Amino acid sequence: MHPNLVAYRTIVRREVHRILRIWGQTLVPPAITMTLYFLIFGSLIGRRIGDMGGFDYMDFIVPGLVMMSVIQNAYGNISSSFFGAKFGRHVEELLVSPMPNAIILAGYVTGALVRGLLVGLIVLGIAMLFTHVRIPHPFVTLSTVLLAATVFSLAGFVNAVYARKFDDIAIVPTFVLTPLTYLGGVFYSVSLLPEFWERVSWFNPVLHMVNAFRYGLLGVSDVPLWTAYAVMLGLTVALAALSLWLLERGVGLRS
Secondary structure, three states: OOOOOOHHHHHHHHHHHHHHHHHHOOHHHHHHHHHHHHHHHHHHHHHOOOOOOEEEEOOOOOOOOOOOHHHHHHHHHHHHHHHHHHHOHHHHHHHOOOOHHHHHHHHHHHHHHHHHHHHHHHHHHHOOOOOOOOOOOOOHHHHHHHHHHHHHHHHHHHHHOOEEEOOOOOOOOHHHHHHHHOOOOOOHHHHHHOOHHHHHHHHHHHHHHHHHHHHHHHOOOOOOOOHHHHHHHHHHHHHHHHHHHHHHHOOOOOO
């Protein structure tokens, strides 16, 4: 087996073991949170709202809640894991090894994808308890989840590289990620907004991810599908290039 493949598998195995070892912190909290969202927003408030975009409100919010959980957990996993490696100073062992930086990045990103997909499947399973979930476009559904999780895992990696203390890890999710998700069409259709704010919303990448995923589950979207894919692919390439550059330069990693 090629040494790079061995290195990649080792990082991924360690990350997956970490996720499963502390499953009470990585998998249970998002399941409880999303169950409350379905109960409060879907069942209680949804009855008063009625239809949204031609669908029952519960059906409408399922794609957004699944995508929100995937994004948050993919981001949170890699930012906490890689910063923990920095804090414990064992990331230096990776940097001085003959392992290419691309393998280091790919290993951590894959670990974040695993957690994001696991949580997404759990939330989708919970959604099935409240409504009938259909997947008319499986390729769009799967590809959107993978691309969105990759984008935010790379963003979490960048956050972890620049973070100097554990408080820095919480700043971006609190002041950037949460507003982006709540204003990304999770609970509403952007077509309801005034024209100016609808156009502003198009600059929110989460809006494109949520709507592409909604197309995969419901067959409708507020944004063109090609635009959503262009945004996700563009961000993936840009953030991957930035992450590799940071690793190459040792920004925030070498003291």
